[in-house]
Amino acid sequence: MGVDVMKPWLEHYPEEIPQTINYDNRTLQSYLVESAENYPNKTAIHFMGKEITFQELHDSVKKFASYLQGLGLEKGDRVGIMLPNTPQAVIAYYGTLLAGGVVVQTNPLYTERELEYQMSDSGAKVLVCLDILLPRVNAIKDETKLEHVVTTRIKDYLPFPKNVVQPMLQKREYGIVVKPEHGGDTHVWINMMEEASSEYEERDVDPHEDLALLQYTGGTTGYPKGVMLTHHNLVANTQMCQRWLYKTEHANEVVLGILPFFHVYGMTTVMNLSVMMAQKMILIPKFDVDSVLKAIHKERPTLFPGAPTIYIGLLNHPKLSKFDLSSIEACISGSAPLPVEVQEQFEQITGGRLVEGYGLTETSPVTHANFVWENRRSGTIGVPWPDTEAKVFNPDTQEELEAGEVGEIVVKGPQVMRGYWNRPEETEQSLKDGWFFTGDMGYMDEEGYFYIVDRKKDMIIAGGFNIYPREVEEVLYEHEGIQETVVAGIPDPYRGETVKAYIVLKEDAKMTEEDLDQYCRENLAAFKVPKLYEFREELPKTAVGKILRRKLVDEEKEKSQNNKTE
Structure with a gap:
């Protein structure tokens, strides 16, 4: 097969990875039905010592779907799921889809204000949450369209004696x-399942047209937006993932589920992939x-x-050497x-x-990754996945740039969202002729490997120079004493930032600002060297482990404002 000059990356594809895939025209839930039929007694979920087979999982999913329909859930109605990685999170997800609903994944750490906004914006009718979150949900319920709340406990799926000990630990931690x-508009999970x-x-669902998921983006600028992902978007991305990991065997892998399922990365690469391939998931809440x-x-x-x-x-x-990690064969790192x-x-x-891989909520999420077993490159996000196109555009003129030139990365493929929920103007700004404008700055080399330089909005402009935080972070990470770091542009009256x-x-590391300054001056151009250093015990992060640079920037702006008013 000749190589497309517009897609130089195809030349590096191992023969096991197809350039194009014949995608299943199916719903996500159909894979659970199939895995339960073909592997009824195989373990689907391992949760803190408790094991659930595919048959047991399917039975619970059918009950959840039936109960939702009994509450009046119509096709296309939204169901919020506000749970950590537990069996209930998987059951509620596939049960909602089986009932014809649309899942709205919600972070259990959300405040009342964040939760109220998301439930109101999505118009969710039902919300599934942990018992300890019920007071938070009840406080905002009347301001939303929520009609029913399903509440569950971590202990509901724990084996003895963990199911006895866990409530005591929970009381100690949360007070x-x-x-x-169980009654009225509150539904207790174990009573409900009984x-x-x-x-x-069975509701008639069109995989290409009907939504499976409303996934809210982080909202670092303005309010979070609901990303509309169809069954086909998610099925296509999961099938791409399956083909990328071509050495994995159907029904013969064990997948570690640390990434939260309320984040689309964990949802696709752990939950949906495991169900599609009949793999065992180890859930870690x-x-x-x-x-x-x-x-x-x-x-x-x-x-x-991860x-x-x-x-x-x-x-x-400190005790890493005492553990055997040799079972691990493949990891794709994202976020x-x-x-x-x-x-x-x-x-x-x-x-x-x-x-390393790359993706966005708006792309279900993966668009690029490095090859796991051959033709790998360090320091790059790799190449586009099958049927995925990527280009680099000049952010001002929107003209395509040559290899090596830095601009905004744009992507196109079957995993790209339908648009933003109830936001036609923002959809129009981000989606043009099927191309999604990522907001990430980067470049493609001559061979088709892509590199992220930084978020468009994270770029620091200091004294007229463009500085990309990632470049400075890479240098800092090479220092043997540094565990984690993040670089940000903060207000400066003279340089702008x-x-x-x-x-x-x-x-055990010990160092001063002077030590770091000297180290950076040896490894970076003078205008890129940090002018300020702050040592911290930890850095603010999202649930998926992404460092919140924006939160640090906001802290600095607030400090700056306070200094002016004093």
Whole structure:
């Protein structure tokens, strides 16, 4: 097959990865039905010692769908899921789809204000949440279209004696005990599942037209937007993922589920992929380094999608050598740049492969990744996935740029969203002729490998120079004493902005601002060297482990304002 000159990356595809895929014209939930038929007794979920087979999972999903329809859920109605990675999160997700509904994934850490906004904007009729979140939900319920709340407990799917101990641990951690009553518009999960029938009405769903998911973006600028993803968007991206990991065997892998399913990256690369390929998922509701290392040691996962902060956390554990991580064969890292040192160290310890990928909520989420087993490159996000086109445009003129020139990355493919929920103007700005404008600045080299330089809005303009935080961060990550870092542009009366580095040191490392300044001056052009350094115990992060640069910038702006008013 001749190589498309417009897609030079195709030349590097291993023969096992197809350039184009014949996608299934199916709904997401149909894969669960199929896996339960073909592998009824195979473990689908391992949750803190409890194992659930595909048949048991399917039975619970049917009951959940039936109960929702009994509450009056119509095709296209939205159901909020506000849960960590638990069996209930998987059951509620596929149960909503089986009932003909649309899932609205919601972060359990949301404040009342954030929750009220999302429930109002999505128009969700039902919300599924943990018992300890019920007071927060009830406080905003009347301001939204919520008609029903389903409440569940972590202990509902724990084996003995964990189901006895867990409520005590929860009380100690959160200081509250919530005992919801089953009745009226509040539905207690275990009562609901006992009452529910397995009979549900099959709703006619068009995979290309009908939404499966409303996934809200982070909202670092303005209010979060609901990204409309169809069944086809998500099925296509999951099938791409399946083909990319061509050495994995159907029904024979174990997937580590640390990435939260309320984030589209965890949803696609762990939950949807595991269900499609009949794989066992190890669900971990909260990232805790000890728990993760024990789970890897004992349960022997082969696939481990993650984020750099997760891998960094494991590598810096003082007792790392006591755990056997050799089962891990493949990891795709997303959500933030993967430092080369982390990649090399993790591969050395596990014997597996760790590569960087790239994606966005609006693209279901993956558009690019490095090849896991051959033709790999460090420091790059890799190449576009099958049927995915990518270009680099001049952000001002929107003309396509030559290889090596920095501009805005734009992408096109079957995984690209339908648009933003109830926001036609913003959809029009971001989606043009099928091309999605990512807001990320980067370039493509001559061979078709893509590199992210930074977010368009994160670029620092200091004294007329364009400075990309990622470039400075890469240099800092190479310092042996630094565990984590983020670089941001903060207000400066003379230069407009100035470069500030926030640093988390490794446990035994000792260094001063002067040490870092000298190190940076040896490795960076003078205008890129941070003018300020701040040492911190930890950095603010999203649930998926992405460092919140914007939060630090906002803190600095607030400080600056306060100084002016004093």
